[in-house]
Amino acid sequence: MAFSPAPATSLADARPDVFWTDRPELRPTPRSALTGHAGRADLVVVGGGFTGLWAAIQAKEDDPSRDVVLLEAGRLGVGASGRNGGFVSPSLTHGLAQGVAQWPDEIATLERLAAESFAGWQATLVEHRIDADFHLPGELTLALSEHQVSAVREAYDLHREHGKAVELLDAAGARSRVDSPLYRAGFLDPEVGLVDPARLVWGLAEAAEGLGVRLHEDTRVTGFDVDGAGVRVSTEWGSLRAGRVVVGTGAAPGVLRRFRAWVLPVYDHVLMTEPLSPAQLGSVGWEGREGLTDAGNQFHYYRRTLDDRVLFGGYDANYHFPGRIDPALEQEQGSHRLLARHFFEIFPQLEGVRFTHRWAGVIDTTSRFTPVFGTALGGRLAYAIGYTGLGVGSTRFGARVALDLVDGRETEATRLRMVREKPIPFPPEPIRYAAVRATRAALAAEDRTGRRGLWLKALDRLGVGFDS
Template identity: 50%
Template structure:
């Protein structure tokens, strides 16, 4: 069943009064800000970025060596960007799905699947060890076919559900089949996960400064220097987790682009509304379209419904003004109504957006500089809730200077193709987006442009 992009009057009514902020961050549990850097500071390890990447790196550094002096430098407040605005899906995948892994890293995809499951297990174990209150649920994921050709793609996979079986899990007239992977995904409250990481880092002795943007990185024999608005940090080693924001290493600035993703959240469903949908096993859901939707239940039985549009702004523009896009919200609300017509009349309490860093292979890449004293990672493309913990270990291995299984992975040693500069980036991304829309409307037939990208090893498949 194709999704119609034309919003309805019912969709407009459901959006009326929705707050233009992430509900995860719109929470009284949000911690008070920490003071900014004033003057000079020194550290064994400086971590730039207070989202999941930076917090996991700081935490894992202290777990490896409790005596290590770790300073985390955040430009605004911990978790304010993608880490506090996402859907809360903690995926085991390190490659944005097995098919994408097979395309880019065929020789090691099996091992990467194993490492991804070990990483997901490790996140759950860490949450249990430190007593994190982050609404952790190991629900698995349900991938949904909404078009006939997608049913054939899923048939034969482990966990395949035909139409009757998938409707028994979650009831929607759009579902034709599905695959339930029972252990590959957990759900969390993403802001609570950030704040629990932050709390544990502080308890382990990590120093955190907020409101301290890093403007420049340099190095010499004395160490690596980070110049900020409030002073200078000198460190023996630096880990960069700035993700969607321009890299402090200029060589990687063309390797990512920011795309804006949009999300809605409903009011809590009543018991009767829950029964009308089913969803007793609370899986994270996504469909198989190139312009795909992802959705889930929260701890208080709201429905988070996001995806479909992925908007690129000319010049790699990052702006708070892009966080709100009425057209995308109306489209999502209309699609929600198509997906769950039995929930007619349910209102949305929040409508928000934010930037995701993506690269041409759809999963992160790593880099080093300053003779191995600086390590960086970027390009998570929506995988960051889970993969940042794995990435943190890679960054620390790279800074340690000795080869490990992780540092020898082709995933770590290889770098995706960069995006071109403007205006070619805008033209290419626009052309690709239109081609993906056409493929969705033509039963998955990808056409010559997408076939050319496939041949070039560019991972635009979802």
């Protein structure tokens, strides 16, 4: 589809910062760093994002007497867990279609475990009184071109086949919910929620501390060594002996070299508008506050916040050679300008709205779009990484699996092929960079034409892809 230029003024005052964490009145007081040789803990959790926090909480729920220490390299909420769109999908498989394609024989079990984990996710928020603006308005997947209409219908049919209470919308039905001249069809998945991700991080951290977890920020882990029956965890400031270790570091440079084969760090860019006026809201509708996405390979995701801003992100998924992660890459002017143009093409009635924040986050992408699980150091360490943009809800399950693995428990979850089998590794550089560029070009071509080319068909046969 063709996009018209957006007013250049829309980004003029946008702060180069993450909206969710750019609220000093909400940010908690920093926790101290772990310094010196700090004794011993039963369990050390590395990474203070969603995976790490859920691992720490569930470990204490399993055994309140277990001494649990969580180490975060920076500040809680500064990484991917605090800068995403706040969409909470119960899916463990990056959507139903991906689950059916990868594990058709296990999909019923995967869907049941997903529902159980999501119920536990919500119960924890209630039990610990975590006010993270969680609400469950559902998600609309929208067709922005004629060939996306069939994709929407296929997705709807698949969900119905698996007993999902989804609703199919024609162009008029979609526009009656959210008004855009580009909408040609859509389907509503009522199971997807929305949350303020930074407040969720901070709330989970407070809940973990309430259970007795010791949290340390600004403590980068530099390595692990087998130490008798346990592990010596080295940090930039000292060390700590651990009985067991769980790692949930996302796309951050891995403390284990093996992570590089399975995870690509992909930059995803985001804009946040100023609060919309009643007249502007009236021109769009959107009274149900559904989360929105579109059916393209290069897709947008967008939502209303509870103070009536619009978060608008996605589309560009940028991989920088050779897997570079750098704060300087977060302010990619071309990606933010492209998002602004797309925003006003989708909502021309909002011309004149200004963006107050612009940022980016790094997504831990795998070749099958679902996490990598495993153990190291003779089973003393377990990890769960690679959620490919759908980790807000599924990290609770990932943390559960990692705990089961490190404690040597064979469970229904650890027997899953998704857990036991690794995804196909990405090739080494510079082949990796060339393959990503070729795949991005092929995905964009399919979005333009509706035809899946030979390159993508070959990847389909291998069961691999590139996504954010």
